[in-house]
Amino acid sequence: MPTNKQRREAAQRRLQRQLERRGELARKRRRNLLVTVAVIAVLVVVGAAVLITGALSSKDSTTAAAGSSGSAAASSSAAAATTNADGTVACDYQPDTSGNTNLKDVGTPPTPEATPTQGTDTLRMSTGQGDLTLTLDRASAPCAAASFTYLAQQKFFDNSPCHREVNQAAFGVLQCGDPTGTGQGGPTYKFAQEVSSSTTYPRGTIAMANSGSPNSTGSQFFLCFTDTQLSPDYTAVGTVDQAGLAVLDQIAAAGNNGSFEPSPGGGAPKVPVTITSMTVVQ
Secondary structure, eight states, rough: OOOOHHHHHHHHHHHHHHHHHHHHHHEEEEEHHHHHHHHHHHHHHHHHHHHHHHHTOBBBBTSSSOOOOOOGGGGGGGOOEEEEETEEEEOOOEOOOOSOOEEEEOOOOGGGBBBOSEEEEEEEETTTTTEEEEEEEETHHHHHHHHHHHHHTOOOOOTTEEOOEETTTTEEEEEEEOTTSSSOOSEEEEEEOOOOOOOOOOOTEEEEEESSSSTTTEEEEEESSSSSSOOOOHHHHHHHHOOHHHHHHHHHHBBBOOOOTTTOOOBBBBOOOOEEEEEEEE
């Protein structure tokens, strides 16, 4: 028959064990909560990175991100060409072997081994909403300028819709250059991004979209009608004239259908925009 003292001691031991179990459960809950918070934080950071870097990557059979809309990896391919003794550069237009059935074969730019790096090319982009004059800068983006001009000469852009418009204060662009209008099309070749850490996209910039990987520039391009805040992953190839910006402003004012929301943003322009012709002026 246990004494009162023994009963008290047994009760204290039981209480102590209960307190220890409760403490251990509380520690486990705190640990699990910290793990959950850490996982959520990582997902938020990754999601934000995908949203930003996938903003203008070119959709093909290997990327489903943003329509020909890019990634931070692209900036690592800044060495787009080899400079020759005469000041020209050797561009490397590689076959696209992704198996993408939306590609259109028009050959590759001629004499890529001696691409000029001086002067400009002027193109007239005629649309149902008005004409835009595009000035391509061979000095800052010789390979992209040569490719863009070549594709225009091959009538690659003619009768192609501009498939995406984004209308935000710090991200206002019209994206074009895919003959299929799906955001997945382009030529059967691709080449390196011509970028640096100082590449920016102010209002009036013409820049090349890419799939988010190095050496993935094709034909898709975007026209900035606002000072657009993007990471320096997209080749800035030239500028749009003031009359062209007025046309872009009218297109932007009509908005888009939101078909690319929530990521990467925007959608098809509510006012349909078709490039009826892209001609080389000089």
